[in-house]
Amino acid sequence: MSEDITKPLQFGTKDRRVVGLRERLIRTGPAPHGLDPRDVDDPTAFDDVVQTTVRGFQQARGLLVDGVVGPETERRLNEAQYTLGDRRLHWDVNEPLRGEDVERLQDNLSQLGLYYGHLTGTFDEKTHHAVVELQHSLGLQATGAVDSQTIAALARVNKKISDSKAFSLRDYHRLERATDAIRSQRVVLVPAMFTNNPVIPAGAPDNYREIAERITVDVAVRAHELLNEVGATPVLVANRPVVDRRGTHIDVRSSIDEALGTSRDAVVVVLDTDWNRSSAAHGVSVFYWGDDDRAKATLSPIGERAAALTLREIIARTGALDLGTHGRQWGVLRLNSVPTISLDLGYLSNPGELSRLEDPEFRTHMATAVVVGLQRMYLQASEDMPTGTMNAVDLAREIARRPQS
Known part of the structure; x- marks a missing residue:
């Protein structure tokens, strides 16, 4: 019988997708013993180690902590597979890139006063224009694409202005x-x-x-x-x-x-x-x-x-x-x-x-x-x-x- 790929994964499930889930969880942070598919007898089993790790992931990202990998948790897991620098970021009108690496980029741009608004984790037009402005300011080729050269330059100039984020300060000013x-x-x-x-x-x-x-x-x-x-x-x-x-x-x-x-x-x-x-x-x-x-x-x-x-x-x-x-x-x-x-x-x-x-x-x-x-x-x-x-x-x-x- 074929497996239902839309069915949420939860404790007690035995599904080939659990193998991939274990690997994705490992890429999001420190992994407990027994999570790596190579360390268990049945890597397709959604056991107590997987459940505990999923709950910790949900807790860390403000999700409903139920240990179930439903649509919301699945989306955040996909977004958490990248850190800034893992891949080239650019604006794709039809299929915008999403991920925690994009969110980190937006955070850095915000602290420089180049990006305003929510940290959506979506590389949209607003993020593109902020990157272009950054590249202009640093004398880089203004492609709007975030490559290793742009990331290195961003790391050199980025600075903390206060404990509050720059976009928060601008948001309050706009509200006033x-x-x-x-x-x-x-x-x-x-x-x-x-x-x-x-x-x-x-x-x-x-x-x-x-x-x-x-x-x-x-x-x-x-x-x-x-x-x-x-x-x-x-x-x-x-x-x-x-x-x-x-x-x-x-x-x-x-x-x-x-x-x-x-x-x-x-x-x-x-x-x-x-x-x-x-x-x-x-x-x-x-x-x-x-x-x-x-x-x-x-x-x-x-x-x-x-x-x-x-x-x-x-x-x-x-x-x-x-x-x-x-x-x-x-x-x-x-x-x-x-x-x-x-x-x-x-x-x-x-x-x-x-x-x-x-x-x-x-x-x-x-x-x-x-x-x-x-x-x-x-x-x-x-x-x-x-x-x-x-x-x-x-x-x-x-x-x-x-x-x-």
Whole structure:
């Protein structure tokens, strides 16, 4: 019988792909005894050594630590096969190069003030132009391709400006100046079940997806209406028709990339729910592109601030348990070219929390919190109103009194 190459690899699996998995894990860092295929009797077996190594890899990269090699872990494993200098990097329009070597390059370019934005690990047009600028500055042939000569020159001139990354400093400066941005901001609303790789929590019932989709789509629709009222440009991502509360069809896009188009002044908000084997689990959390190790630099300052302010608004308006904001390196947060947050609205496994999420008024509070949380990013501290007190009317009035940019 042929093996299903799309099936996730996990403990107990016996599959020829496990041999390659062992070799890829070895290339990502120190390998424990028993991981090398040459050191075990059956290298096709996904044993406890492989599981422990996979969990360590997931932990180090901010992934869900479940020991299962699914699509997200598979992608990060592929990206982790290269360190900077292992291969020639260049911009391929049709099939962009991806990997941790590209991310390291972007980090170095950012510290020199040549690259702005998220460290996506994708060698895109922006990375290409940053490399060209570097090569011009160093008197190298400006091909935009990163070869051994460019890497050697980069190593000589690179310098640490502070414990914070240069792109973070520029991000904060941009935020401070964008005091009216919500008025023209593109806000992409994404019910999590419409992302490329929606996650169904372990132990969730068969109808989990249906319930989660219904709740998150309704919150997205309500946020869409509020954003329209305040002059923003909301865009909804869905793979099916969606109507607003008046029965009018909302213009939807099939993917985040399509929703963003050519815009780079945008924010992506993913709306999700969760499930836990304990029916007592409850609360709201928000995730952004970063690392939960607070000693490390924030990778998306705007995303982190949007997460914190949105969560504050939700707690103030609903009384939900504050489960905090957390940096994660999930693809949906990391691979977008704009700040992205993922909001867990609550646990469907908790009957009381599910009942609240089914309440239209409660969902309106959630939607309002998202909109006001985003607006708070652009308000000067001296003009800020107490958390939980601003509504759509206040928001519109605040925007209207500002001079047009």
